[in-house]
Amino acid sequence: MSHSFPESAVFHRPLGRALPAIARGEGAVLWDTEGRRYLDGSAGAVVVNVGHGRREVAAAMARQAETAAYVHGTQFTSEVLEEYARRLRPHVPMEGAARLYLVSGGSEANETAVKMARAYQLALGQAARHKVIRGSISYHGNTLATLSLSGRPNLQAPYRPMLYKAPEAPAPFCYHCPINKRYPECGVACADELEAVLVREDPKTVAAFIAEPVLGASAGAAVPPEGYTARVKEICGRYGVVFIDDEVMTGFGRTGAWFGIEGRGAAPDLLTCGKGMSGGYMPVGAVLASERVVAALQAAGGFTHGFTFSHNPVTAAACLATLEILEREGLVDRARALGDTLGSRLRGLLAHPHVGDVRGRGLLFALELLADPKSGRAFPRADQKAEALGARCFANGLVVYPGTGCANGTEGDLVMVAPPFVITEEQIEEVVAILDRSLTETGL
Numbered sequence: 376m377s378h379s380f381p382e383s384a385v386f387h388r389p390l391g392r393a394l395p396a397i398a399r400g401e402g403a404v405l406w407d408t409e410g411r412r413y414l415d416g417s418a419g420a421v422v423v424n425v426g427h428g429r430r431e432v433a434a435a436m437a438r439q440a441e442t443a444a445y446v447h448g449t450q451f452t453s454e455v456l457e458e459y460a461r462r463l464r465p466h467v468p469m470e471g472a473a474r475l476y477l478v479s480g481g482s483e484a485n486e487t488a489v490k491m492a493r494a495y496q497l498a499l500g501q502a503a504r505h506k507v508i509r510g511s512i513s514y515h516g517n518t519l520a521t522l523s524l525s526g527r528p529n530l531q532a533p534y535r536p537m538l539y540k541a542p543e544a545p546a547p548f549c550y551h552c553p554i555n556k557r558y559p560e561c562g563v564a565c566a567d568e569l570e571a572v573l574v575r576e577d578p579k580t581v582a583a584f585i586a587e588p589v590l591g592a593s594a595g596a597a598v599p600p601e602g603y604t605a606r607v608k609e610i611c612g613r614y615g616v617v618f619i620d621d622e623v624m625t626g627f628g629r630t631g632a633w634f635g636i637e638g639r640g641a642a643p644d645l646l647t648c649g650k651g652m653s654g655g656y657m658p659v660g661a662v663l664a665s666e667r668v669v670a671a672l673q674a675a676g677g678f679t680h681g682f683t684f685s686h687n688p689v690t691a692a693a694c695l696a697t698l699e700i701l702e703r704e705g706l707v708d709r710a711r712a713l714g715d716t717l718g719s720r721l722r723g724l725l726a727h728p729h730v731g732d733v734r735g736r737g738l739l740f741a742l743e744l745l746a747d748p749k750s751g752r753a754f755p756r757a758d759q760k761a762e763a764l765g766a767r768c769f770a771n772g773l774v775v776y777p778g779t780g781c782a783n784g785t786e787g788d789l790v791m792v793a794p795p796f797v798i799t800e801e802q803i804e805e806v807v808a809i810l811d812r813s814l815t816e817t818g819l
Contacts, residue, residue, distance in 0.1 A: 400427025403798040405774070413769070416806045417776035417793050421591070421624050421739065424651040424710075425700045426797035432656045432696040439692035448686035456691040462698055463663075466633040470642045471666035477659070477691060479684045481623035481649030482516030484660030485585065488645045489520065490680050492583035492617035495668050498675035501615070504582040508572055508616075510546040511553045512784060514593040515585055515621055524585060527593055528784045529756070542576050544569040547599035548590060550732055550743070551751070551782050558600045566606035573614055583617040583645075588635030591624040592778040595741030595789035596734050605640030617668070620646045623660065624739070627651035628701055628796060631711025631737030644668055654697035657690045706796040710738045716800055720807040721792060727811075729760075729819040738796060742810070743781060744788040744819055753782035760819065761788035767817050773809040 387394060395407040403426060405413045415423065425432070439455055446453065460475040467473040476491075478484055489507050496504035509515065513526040522531055523538040526546065531538055545553040545565040556564045573581055588604065590597040611618040620643035625635030629651055636643060645668065649660035672678045684690075701707055714737040721733045721740055731745035744761060746754045754760045761777035768775045768790070781787035794806065 402426045402428065403795045403802055412772055414773050414802060414806055414809070415794060416768070416773050416810075417791050418651075418795050419655060419774070420650070420776055421629065421791060421793045422650045423655040423795045424628055425654040425697055425704075425706060426795045427655075429654065429656070429696075429700065431700070432654060432693055435692045435696035436656065436689050439689045444689055445684075445687065447683075448681065452686070453688035453691065455688050455695060456686055459691045459695040459698065462695065467646065467663050468634050468637050468642060469646060469663060469665050473646070473663040473665065474669045476662040476664060477686050477694075478661060478682055479658045479687070479690070480660045481647070482518045482521050482660070483682060484623060484647040484649050484662055485515045485521045485524070485619075485621060486518050487660075487680060488619050488647045488662045489524065489583060489585065491645060491662060491664060491668065491672070491678060492619060494675075494678050494680070495617060495671050496582045498671040499615075501579070501582075503580050504615075506542055506576055506581045507619075508542045508544050508569065508576070508581060508584045510586055510590075511543050512546040512548055512551075512590065512593050512781065513585075513587060514591055515587075516623075525593070526784060527780055529780045542572055542581070544572045544584070546590060546594065546597075547586075547603045548594050548597045548781075549600055550597060550734065551594075551787070563600055563602045563606055565600075566603050566610065569607050570610045570614075573610070573616065578614040578616070581614070581616050583619050584611050585619040585621055587621045587625065588639060589625050589630055589736060589739060591739075592776065592789075592791060594781045595743055595778055595791065596736065596739045596793075597741075597781075598734065598736055599639075602640075604636060608641035608643075611644075617644045619643065622646055623649040627697075628707035628710045629737055629739050629793065631707065631714050633707055635736075652697070653690065653693040654700070656697065657693040659690050659694060701796075710796045713796070713798065713800070713803065714738050714740075717792065717794075717803050717806075720803060721810075724807065724811060724814065727814045727819055729754075730814065735792075738793055738798075740792045741778070741789045742792070744790075745782075751782070753786040754788055756780075756786050759788075760817075761790055763817050764788075764790055764813060764819060767813040768809060771809045771813050771816075773806060773813070775810070 626648040731748035765777035776791035
């Protein structure tokens with residue numbers, strides 16, 4: 376009996392294509408309702424960290440749902456939310472004790488953060504500060520505001536008339552440097568360009584700068600050059616600009632550290648997170664706000680903002696159970712150690728004629744596909760090479776996460792490889808073997 380639902384009443388994300396129905400998952404493996412096995416080589420959309428099928432997370436959610444599934448965040452708090460915020464604090468790379476604002480997704484988290492930055496500037500009497508600077512290649516969400524703050528022309532194109540034009544600083548992406556420099560000879564010129572943008576826009580009109588500590592699907596796990604993050608933090612501080620660290624993809628162990636910004640010589644004013652925060656067991660996002668920001672907002676009378684499902688106790692229960700697993704099983708350290716193995720095996724795929732680069736950190740890696748790796752020439756977007764490789768991998772029993780636009784915002788094909796932290800070394804070998812075969816079968 377087929378379970379692909381060809382006459383589905385669901386408005387699926389891919390229209391006109393029947394999807395297999397998921398039956399179950401365990402660890403780094405998924406099975407559909409027809410018994411087909413898939414290795415989850417990308418943790419879905421770089422979400423699942425503690426692995427599929429964690430009964431203790433489901434049990435924690437069920438216990439909370441049985442007692443109190445929903446209260447409004449302006450009327451009640453909950454013990455599980457308070458406990459989670461306390462337990463998370465020691466892991467947050469922020470000056471002082473961070474405060475947690477829990478929401479339902481990464482886009483909501485970044486939307487909340489930019490509004491929080493604006494509210495903070497208003498609290499300081501800086502009413503002219505309303506602009507948020509973004510990176511030239513970046514991704515911060517799919518609401519109209521966060522899409523405006525993303526350097527993703529392919530995603531923005533249908534909605535261009537509805538978006539606002541945000542000031543843009545060059546992304547710290549050395550493989551396709553937006554300002555045609557070469558590191559380290561450039562002296563981290565992309566950071567200096569942020570200051571130039573600030574001066575051009577008038578610093579007294581700029582509320583915040585938002586950046587990912589490792590560029591996610593927009594650039595394919597591109598790690599900024601040494602010194603970049605510390606420099607931009609210093610520039611933001613000097614001009615009174617709120618520094619927002621977008622950890623929606625990189626947080627909760629994905630890069631082999633609790634947060635991707637660790638070890639970069641900078642502490643953010645606001646830190647956003649999501650995805651792995653609940654291990655994929657609940658839709659989730661959050662802003663972690665510094666004491667300085669919270670104190671200013673409280674003194675000014677509060678923060679005018681909210682979502683119906685913010686501060687939700689069942690979500691908090693899923694997050695707390697996930698946090699406990701990450702701590703108890705040492706999975707952040709495991710992600711760092713397995714990252715060395717994954718990176719080494721993936722670099723073997725550079726022997727394929729159209730694999731131009733393999734980059735990443737921890738269990739967040741990407742392969743970039745190029746028409747000509749020697750010159751760095753990308754495939755035309757119409758060729759859809761990332762999608763073709765992703766589909767071939769899926770047919771061969773491997774889930775990867777295709778991305779586009781990394782070369783110049785429009786062209787540039789990549790696939791993300793970012794498995795759950797519980798993946799075994801034998802399964803990593805299988806991931807790479809399927810990728811190897813799929814590259815050959817797609818002529819790459």
